[in-house]
Amino acid sequence: xxxxxxxxxxxxxxxxxxxxxxxxxxxxxxxxxxxxxxxxxxxxxxxxxxxxxxxxxxxxxxxxxxxxxxxxxxxxxxxxxxxxxxxxxxxxxxxxxxxxxxxxxxxxxxxxxxxxxxxxxxxxxxxxxxxxxxxxxxxxxxxxxxxxxxxxxxxxxxxxxxxxxxxxxxxxxxxxxxxxxxxxxxxxxxxxxxxxxxxxxxxxxxxxxxxxxxxxxxxxxxxxxxxxxxxxxxxxxx
Amino acid sequence: xxxxxxxxxxxxxxxxxxxxxxxxxxxxxxxxxxxxxxxxxxxxxxxxxxxxxxxxxxxxxxxxxxxxxxxxxxxxxxxxxxxxxxxxxxxxxxxxxxxxxxxxxxxxxxxxxxxxxxxxxxxxxxxxxxxxxxxxxxxxxxxxxxxxxxxxxxxxxxxxxxxxxxxxxxxxxxxxxxxxxxxxxxxxxxxxxxxxxxxxxxxxxxxxxxxxxxxxxxxxxxxxxxxxxxxxxxxxxxxxxxxxxxxxxxxxxxxxxxxxxxxxxxxxxxxxxxxxxxxxxxxxxxxxxxxxxxxxxxxxxxxxxxxxxxxxxxxxxxxxxxxxxxxxxxxxxxxxxxxxxxxxxxxxxxxxxxxxxxxxxxxxxxxxxxxxxxxxxxxxxxxxxxxxxxxxxxxxxxxxxxxxxxxxxxxxxxx
Numbered sequence: 184x185x186x187x188x189x190x191x192x193x194x195x196x197x198x199x200x201x202x203x204x205x206x207x208x209x210x211x212x213x214x215x216x217x218x219x220x221x222x223x224x225x226x227x228x229x230x231x232x233x234x235x236x237x238x239x240x241x242x243x244x245x246x247x248x249x250x251x252x253x254x255x256x257x258x259x260x261x262x263x264x265x266x267x268x269x270x271x272x273x274x275x276x277x278x279x280x281x282x283x284x285x286x287x288x289x290x291x292x293x294x295x296x297x298x299x300x301x302x303x304x305x306x307x308x309x310x311x312x313x314x315x316x317x318x319x320x321x322x323x324x325x326x327x328x329x330x331x332x333x334x335x336x337x338x339x340x341x342x343x344x345x346x347x348x349x350x351x352x353x354x355x356x357x358x359x360x361x362x363x364x365x366x367x368x369x370x371x372x373x374x375x376x377x378x379x380x381x382x383x384x385x386x387x388x389x390x391x392x393x394x395x396x397x398x399x400x401x402x403x404x405x406x407x408x409x410x411x412x413x414x415x416x417x418x419x420x421x
Numbered sequence: 422x423x424x425x426x427x428x429x430x431x432x433x434x435x436x437x438x439x440x441x442x443x444x445x446x447x448x449x450x451x452x453x454x455x456x457x458x459x460x461x462x463x464x465x466x467x468x469x470x471x472x473x474x475x476x477x478x479x480x481x482x483x484x485x486x487x488x489x490x491x492x493x494x495x496x497x498x499x500x501x502x503x504x505x506x507x508x509x510x511x512x513x514x515x516x517x518x519x520x521x522x523x524x525x526x527x528x529x530x531x532x533x534x535x536x537x538x539x540x541x542x543x544x545x546x547x548x549x550x551x552x553x554x555x556x557x558x559x560x561x562x563x564x565x566x567x568x569x570x571x572x573x574x575x576x577x578x579x580x581x582x583x584x585x586x587x588x589x590x591x592x593x594x595x596x597x598x599x600x601x602x603x604x605x606x607x608x609x610x611x612x613x614x615x616x617x618x619x620x621x622x623x624x625x626x627x628x629x630x631x632x633x634x635x636x637x638x639x640x641x642x643x644x645x646x647x648x649x650x651x652x653x654x655x656x657x658x659x660x661x662x663x664x665x666x667x668x669x670x671x672x673x674x675x676x677x678x679x680x681x682x683x684x685x686x687x688x689x690x691x692x693x694x695x696x697x698x699x700x701x702x703x704x705x706x707x708x709x710x711x712x713x714x715x716x717x718x719x720x721x722x723x724x725x726x727x728x729x730x731x732x733x734x735x736x737x738x739x740x741x742x743x744x745x746x747x748x749x750x751x752x753x754x755x756x757x758x759x760x761x762x763x764x765x766x767x768x769x770x771x772x773x774x775x776x777x778x779x780x781x782x783x784x785x786x787x788x789x790x791x792x793x794x795x796x797x798x799x800x801x802x803x804x805x806x807x808x809x810x811x812x813x814x815x816x817x818x819x820x821x822x823x824x825x826x827x828x829x830x831x832x833x834x835x836x
Contacts, residue, residue, distance in 0.1 A: 202454035204832050205430060206479025206572045212527070213561060213571060215554045219543050227540070233527060234538030235427045252454025282476045285461035296455070315476065316572045377569020377576040378583025382472070411465060415473070 194243035197229035201249030206316040207274035240266025264306040275315035277302035279417025315384035346372035365391035384416040428528040431831025447801035451669025483516035484764040492771035495758025514732035515563030520765035521721040526553035580750035605726040612722035617715035620803040626685035652761035669834035678796040681767025683720035788833040
């Protein structure tokens with residue numbers, strides 16, 4: 184790294200986790216070299232998964248994954264918001280409720296637990312980096328933008344857009360269900376590339392037409408199955 | 422009561438009561454919320470199980486994905502092809518190397534080189550940092566090329582694979598493996614060079630065992646207590662319970678604490694390691710039996726080396742024949758079934774009961790950490806003599822080191 188880069192004033196970064204699988208943190212750590220380069224821009228002041236010395240704040244940027252499940256976690260989340268200039272919700276749990284939000288559609292008696300809240304339900308967030316898990320490239324793009332005081336925006340097109348570029352054979356055209364048409368791009372259609380359908384983990388794209396999608400999927404699977412598909416990572420129709 | 426222990430997967434804290442120089446009460450308390458993964462599967466279609474259960478854990482999603490697919494297949498009477506099994510074993514090699522590399526280099530190593538985090542390594546030990554990068558990259562590549570994504574893979578489903586790697590891909594992975602072997606050997610030497618705190622107890626070890634293999638994907642359970650049982654009988658031997666003070670669940674071998682994971686696999690299956698690994702163990706004068714829980718660290722370093730060799734062998738086999746694009750196998754009955762695989766942290770059990778319309782009626786998952794927690798609490802007490810004349814922060818650090826050596830995954834233990 185050149186000396187001029189090292190002289191840049193660093194911003195402070197914190198990475199927090201609530202109840203979830205922590206897969207988004209591992210996606211951030213996917214490439215240790217990238218993470219290490221990131222430390223030329225950011226002083227990582229709180230990252231329990233990776234280091235021992237952690238501070239309570241304040242932070243220029245904080246990333247948070249997971250859903251707040253307990254009083255302790257809700258308090259923790261509110262405090263993080265207070266300590267952070269910019270708060271970024273990362274991953275489907277923080278954004279949509281994640282797989283655990285299925286609980287919201289089950290009788291409360293079965294579990295005796297409250298509804299699953301998203302991070303967005305509890306505090307104001309500045310940005311969202313969606314996905315289950317998030318994409319390594321997208322989170323690093325977001326952090327680089329934020330370092331240079333640039334806004335970060337998500338692609339406003341459907342997964343189908345990227346899927347075409349990858350020359351995948353359209354699943355819907357083959358009579359198989361897929362949520363690509365209503366889901367926000369940015370994942371490079373990774374699931375369809377791997378042979379699976381898109382399951383909507385990145386949430387809905389602005390112009391999503393759920394009415395039309397239901398009509399098309401209705402010729403393949405039952406309404407109950409459609410409902411359940413649209414809720415795997417949290418209700419994306421909402 | 423302390424803050425959440427740093428550098429472990431998930432959130433947990435511990436409580437140790439010191440009485441006249443002895444720890445008379447020790448507890449490890451999971452802080453992650455329950456997500457009720459087993460319950461949320463109820464009413465969903467069978468094919469969704471591997472997708473949803475892989476989200477139990479971000480450090481070992483591959484093993485949940487594979488064990489879940491295998492469990493559902495047992496319930497649906499599906500027998501997958503040999504090629505599917507081989508590809509899954511290759512993904513498992515990737516999973517083991519990935520998880521062990523993360524645990525050893527990122528979570529454990531700082532304890533033994535006197536740093537707060539591994540990110541400082543780049544400045545002081547750039548060679549070690551480069552090793553960590555290379556190992557992790559290789560493992561991620563294997564999982565990504567076979568499974569479609571490094572965290573939460575997509576291509577492995579109930580009944581087979583939806584996408585197959587090309588021979589060119591396998592060839593380039595094999596090239597990479599050959600380069601990485603030496604790095605794994607150096608890592609083994611590194612983790613063999615540390616002075617681990619010495620505590621001993623007669624642990625019961627439990628792991629999968631299969632003919633004369635270092636079992637990973639199939640087999641029956643064997644313990645050092647002499648128990649041998651079929652994996653679908655696990656609930657008769659492994660008692661899972663909810664402990665009042667804890668969100669994480671605890672499991673015992675009929676009431677006795679046990680230890681699973683790399684250390685248990687080494688103690689039970691070490692004889693079935695290939696000659697190239699055995700030679701290295703001899704050359705490095707590594708003991709024939711592990712009885713100190715800190716040996717789990719060394720056992721993981723040995724396994725990392727072994728799984729690189731195994732992945733090479735699997736790829737060489739795959740390259741001999743044509744890779745066939747098989748169709749995913751459909752169910753031929755709807756009943757219930759259980760299975761187990763070896764996860765990085767120990768034996769993982771998945772059980773499913775499936776209705777005639779293909780919806781899931783019941784699911785039970787017993788994770789490795791759940792089986793390790795009671796033993797971890799007991800071993801904390803053994804640390805007493807080492808805590809003498811130490812400051813509170815040093816005592817806490819030593820206890821945290823023990824917890825890290827066990828490599829717990831609290832998100833798995835609560836799921």
